[in-house]
Amino acid sequence: MYEKIISQNIDRLKSNSEKYSLRKKLFKTDDVLPMWVADMDIVTPPFIVDKIQERLRHPILGYEQMPDSAYNAQIEWMKRRHDLHVNREWMRYSHSVVASINLAIKAYTDIGDKIIVQTPVYFPFMSCIANNERHILKNPLKVDEDGDYTFDLDDLKSKIDKDTKLLLLCSPHNPVGRVWREDELMALAEVCLQNNIKVFADEIHCDLVFKPHKHIPFSSLSDEIRDITVTAIGPAKTFNLAGLSISTVVIADEYMRKSFDKVYDSIHFAEGNILSHVAFESAYMDGDVWLDELMEYLTCNIQLLQDTLSRYDNRLTCKYPQGTYLVWLNCKQLMLNDRELRELFIKKAKLGLSPGISFGREGSGFMRINIAVPQATMKKALKRLTHMLEFI
């Protein structure tokens, strides 16, 4: 139904897209095909854009609260797609998941406390902790010889102490693409429960999961686990709405909600922009078919990438991601240091990717590529990659 629309090639050069406009600054050239920041070069669904245009026909753009109908659309979506039961009173508007992480850090920890991150991981996790003068407690993911990542609970247990107050969970995981299984999450939750550690579950990528994998909301594991959890969810990644800055925070436990609200109210988050409200509601009301087709489309892009890599003796390898549209490329066989690796991709492939090292030391030797692009762009990228693979 939507394949033709999803395949559309859109020129983003004139729309001030960060992915394109920051090329010179980041890669020292405008020549690279940018496949770094986590938004899509695939159109935002037209049924959402129509709702925004419809709203703009009203001549007044004054203050608005996000209506309950929008919150309810997200509640129904989470129930329908993820088996998660959320009450309206548990939800707060947030213009940014990263802002919500900062609020949770302020609400649940004090200066000097330790906060756990499972590296390699979305780099703002680290900067949020450092900026709030808390200590980063690294619990690197464990990786086996096949390149499969999992939690390292022995390492975690050995490092926790009385000052360890919060764990920042990335689920599904950016950048390694894992969709955590229920037993893995359960085991992690047990450690947190036993040690009085609260969990911020960043589940912004929860809808972007490839079959047969299934996203398990951390807070759905048990009532007890729900009551130590703050969950961040939103339509930004799923429906390419990052520029509208909208997400929600879900906190079931009343005491935890009160602590969060104290910080939240102190900085006046207000209720966001009015165009994001209609987009949010429309995405969750009408987005099911779009999302299912998008995931099929992204699957083809990953297949194209894997086919290309396999033609070159797997000098670069990647695990089929279980979730997210970010693919974690293992470049260790090239035996280059991280600076050389980045240069190689910029100069010989003319591709602007995210260096693995930016997600923590454990990402050394990796590059992250964003494959949420129309197939024509994917093929262009693979031609460039092929050129690089022939060169090395």
Ligand SMILES: Cc1ncc(COP(=O)(O)O)c(C=O)c1O
């Ligand atoms: C795991 C994760 N959390 C948060 C964000 C950003 O969320 P926001 O733009 O709402 O701050 C991203 C964006 O890439 C992400 O990958």
